[in-house]
Amino acid sequence: MANFSIIVPIKEVPDIEKVNFDREKGRIDRSSATSEPNPFDLNALEEAVKIKEEIGGNITVISMGPPQAEDTLRDAIARGGDKAILLTDKGFAGSDTWATSYTLATAIKKLGHYDLIICGEKTVDGDTGQVGPEIAEVLDIPHVSYVNKTIERGKDSIIVQTEVWGRLYKKELKFPGLITVTKDLNEPRLPTLTNKLKAKSAEIERWGLDDLLDTGDEKHFGIKGSPTSVVNIEVPKEKGRKSKIFEGKDAAKKMVEQLRKDLGGI
Amino acid sequence: MQLKRWLNNYVRIWGVYDMAYDESEGEGVWIYCEQEKGEIHPVSYELLNKGRELADDLNTHLTALFLTPDGSDAQELVYRGADRIYLLEHDNFNYPNEIPFRENIVKLVEDNKPEILLIGATHFGRSLAPRVAGALETGLTADCTGLKIEKGDFVQIRPAFTGNILAHISTDRCPKMSTVRYKEFDESERDTGREGEIIDIEPLEYDGPDVKILNEMIIEDINIQEAEIVVSGGKGLKDSQDFEIIEELCSTLGGTVGSSRPLVDEGWISRNHQVGYSGNRVKPNLYIACGISGAPQHLAGMKESKIIVAINTDPSAPIFDYADYGIIGDLYEVVPKLIKELREG
Ligand SMILES: Cc1cc2nc3c(=O)[nH]c(=O)nc-3n(C[C@H](O)[C@H](O)[C@H](O)COP(=O)(O)OP(=O)(O)OC[C@H]3O[C@@H](n4cnc5c(N)ncnc54)[C@H](O)[C@@H]3O)c2cc1C
Numbered sequence: 001m002a003n004f005s006i007i008v009p010i011k012e013v014p015d016i017e018k019v020n021f022d023r024e025k026g027r028i029d030r031s032s033a034t035s036e037p038n039p040f041d042l043n044a045l046e047e048a049v050k051i052k053e054e055i056g057g058n059i060t061v062i063s064m065g066p067p068q069a070e071d072t073l074r075d076a077i078a079r080g081g082d083k084a085i086l087l088t089d090k091g092f093a094g095s096d097t098w099a100t101s102y103t104l105a106t107a108i109k110k111l112g113h114y115d116l117i118i119c120g121e122k123t124v125d126g127d128t129g130q131v132g133p134e135i136a137e138v139l140d141i142p143h144v145s146y147v148n149k150t151i152e153r154g155k156d157s158i159i160v161q162t163e164v165w166g167r168l169y170k171k172e173l174k175f176p177g178l179i180t181v182t183k184d185l186n187e188p189r190l191p192t193l194t195n196k197l198k199a200k201s202a203e204i205e206r207w208g209l210d211d212l213l214d215t216g217d218e219k220h221f222g223i224k225g226s227p228t229s230v231v232n233i234e235v236p237k238e239k240g241r242k243s244k245i246f247e248g249k250d251a252a253k254k255m256v257e258q259l260r261k262d263l264g265g266i
Numbered sequence: 267m268q269l270k271r272w273l274n275n276y277v278r279i280w281g282v283y284d285m286a287y288d289e290s291e292g293e294g295v296w297i298y299c300e301q302e303k304g305e306i307h308p309v310s311y312e313l314l315n316k317g318r319e320l321a322d323d324l325n326t327h328l329t330a331l332f333l334t335p336d337g338s339d340a341q342e343l344v345y346r347g348a349d350r351i352y353l354l355e356h357d358n359f360n361y362p363n364e365i366p367f368r369e370n371i372v373k374l375v376e377d378n379k380p381e382i383l384l385i386g387a388t389h390f391g392r393s394l395a396p397r398v399a400g401a402l403e404t405g406l407t408a409d410c411t412g413l414k415i416e417k418g419d420f421v422q423i424r425p426a427f428t429g430n431i432l433a434h435i436s437t438d439r440c441p442k443m444s445t446v447r448y449k450e451f452d453e454s455e456r457d458t459g460r461e462g463e464i465i466d467i468e469p470l471e472y473d474g475p476d477v478k479i480l481n482e483m484i485i486e487d488i489n490i491q492e493a494e495i496v497v498s499g500g501k502g503l504k505d506s507q508d509f510e511i512i513e514e515l516c517s518t519l520g521g522t523v524g525s526s527r528p529l530v531d532e533g534w535i536s537r538n539h540q541v542g543y544s545g546n547r548v549k550p551n552l553y554i555a556c557g558i559s560g561a562p563q564h565l566a567g568m569k570e571s572k573i574i575v576a577i578n579t580d581p582s583a584p585i586f587d588y589a590d591y592g593i594i595g596d597l598y599e600v601v602p603k604l605i606k607e608l609r610e611g
């Protein structure tokens with residue numbers, strides 16, 4: 001039997017707190033922001049590491065992005081990934097979620113055997129949460145979204161808890177399968193010093209468009225393969241809320257009077 | 267079925283033909299009517315309202331897809347604005363497993379070629395829609411807060427970058443799919459004089475389940491997303507027991523308790539109360555933030571509230587830029603005073 005194999009797709013994103021949203025000019029200035037792994041993906045990776053600790057196997061981390069996304073993959077190795085693949089090519093630029101998912105799925109097929117794919121719930125930049133289920137669709141495997149707990153982890157299936165329809169569902173997913181996980185699942189550990197050193201010298205495999213053409217169709221990659229495009233971006237001026245500050249001994253009294261005036265019966 | 271799926275997948279990967287179709291071929295606006303165990307989710311009425319507007323602008327019809335366990339009320343969707351309902355009744359639709367829903371929706375789309383397909387951006391919708399869009403090889407715009415027809419084109423508007431920007435998205439093939447944020451649009455009016463056609467469709471055989479449901483539990487906690495008043499506590503609280511004063515203010519107002527993320531991480535309160543980007547998005551008439559700084563991830567969950575009140579010791583806390591009213595002060599002093607004033611009134 002092949003080694004138990006987990007795949008964690010990780011996206012490199014800008015540190016949102018450091019992105020400058022110019023509300024006057026309506027522009028995003030990313031120059032001041034450093035890049036980091038998408039925070040939700042660290043929860044995905046942490047769960048993969050926990051599963052590996054329990055039942056063995058290996059973890060492949062995979063990212064599509066510019067060459068510097070290598071840093072994110074090194075970080076992922078420091079956090080417990082065994083093997084890293086960077087999908088980078090001009091031909092991948094401008095991908096929407098369909099093309100991104102197609103590219104990642106095609107690379108996963110090329111890897112051959114896998115049991116479980118773990119994605120983050122969403123990213124802090126593109127913010128769609130679509131890539132996980134779309135990868136599952138391209139691979140034609142089942143998936144469970146919004147997993148907030150893994151209950152039983154086995155080699156053939158996993159039992160998870162997910163919140164949907166105003167209920168908590170306990171579901172069993174047979175492998176190969178995919179889950180997307182929320183931040184409630186776990187608390188990602190920090191990389192240890194030894195692992196950081198290991199990551200420094202780890203080999204990061206790079207695959208470009210040509211490497212994927214035996215498992216994928218050229219017409220689905222990059223901007224040409226993307227049915228959606230961003231035609232305009234607004235940085236909305238925040239609703240001008242004029243914070244009226246109540247001061248002094250009577251502040252609470254004035255506040256309640258104001259709220260009663262605005263809202264009536266409270 | 268298995269064979270068909272395999273074949274579809276084969277075709278999809280090797281690109282013998284496209285599942286999506288050209289823009290000129292698409293006709294009609296469709297909405298997916300979300301139900302939970304046969305009960306229609308209110309987002310469906312919001313979709314019918316927006317869908318009606320789009321269909322009128324495009325001079326076309328509005329169709330609702332209703333995949334539901336037996337005995338559901340399809341007529342209600344006619345009263346709420348649909349010209350046509352595709353009604354598929356089966357026990358499979360009693361469970362939130364995406365695959366049987368996907369199979370049937372994909373088939374209906376392929377047979378009828380709508381121009382637009384809207385799905386509610388609930389957890390289920392956001393899990394189902396990418397599977398449908400992926401199977402159809404078409405575009406999907408996530409969590410839209412604005413949809414309009416501009417010079418004949420379908421423009422989809424959505425927040426991104428943790429709610430900091432609005433992106434305008436266009437889709438170059440059909441069906442053009444979007445998930446639509448819950449509580450963003452008004453529900454359609456109910457008009458029992460409206461007429462529409464209900465078409466019964468035999469659901470496809472489904473040999474799953476791919477995912478086995480072992481257990482189902484109603485979440486006892488109150489649903490904070492529906493609350494009219496939310497009173498939240500943040501790191502300004504020094505101890506888990508101090509949450510009591512937030513709870514007291516909250517019960518005096520008849521509201522629901524909320525929290526910033528760190529307190530949830532500490533285990534002071536359950537996640538169902540967390541407000542923010544990775545928690546719940548709320549839009550109450552009144553939101554009171556006590557000892558919360560106003561980080562972008564918190565703001566993303568509450569800045570659409572009608573009235574926002576901030577109580578914070580730090581006058582430069584960002585929350586004040588988003589608040590209508592504020593008190594600069596120690597919540598341990600201010601909150602009890604507010605409770606007293608409210609009780610006396
Ligand atoms: C402002 C803006 C709005 C956009 N809106 C849309 C839209 O509505 N529809 C659309 O189709 N595209 C949209 N896009 C394009 C989309 O952001 C990109 O396709 C992006 O590569 C993937 O989408 P995401 O960031 O939303 O990922 P999500 O779907 O939110 O990511 C979910 C998970 O998938 C995995 N993942 C995602 N991307 C990668 C990656 N590059 N490498 C490895 N793993 C990954 C991670 O595990 C991640 O946690 C938009 C882009 C911008 C800039």
Ligand SMILES: Cc1cc2nc3c(=O)[nH]c(=O)nc-3n(C[C@H](O)[C@H](O)[C@H](O)COP(=O)(O)OP(=O)(O)OC[C@H]3O[C@@H](n4cnc5c(N)ncnc54)[C@H](O)[C@@H]3O)c2cc1C
Nearest residue numbers: 500501502526527542543544545557558559564579580597
């Ligand atoms: C990917 C990601 C997702 C996230 N999702 C969320 C989310 O969904 N929700 C969320 O809330 N956060 C989220 N966060 C965390 C967020 O960035 C902030 O760390 C968090 O919101 C801060 O919580 P806080 O305001 O309670 O604490 P702090 O930022 O520490 O603020 C405490 C405030 O209390 C004030 N204060 C102190 N003592 C008193 C007193 N006695 N009386 C009155 N005021 C007092 C202080 O002046 C300060 O302003 C997320 C972060 C990331 C990276």
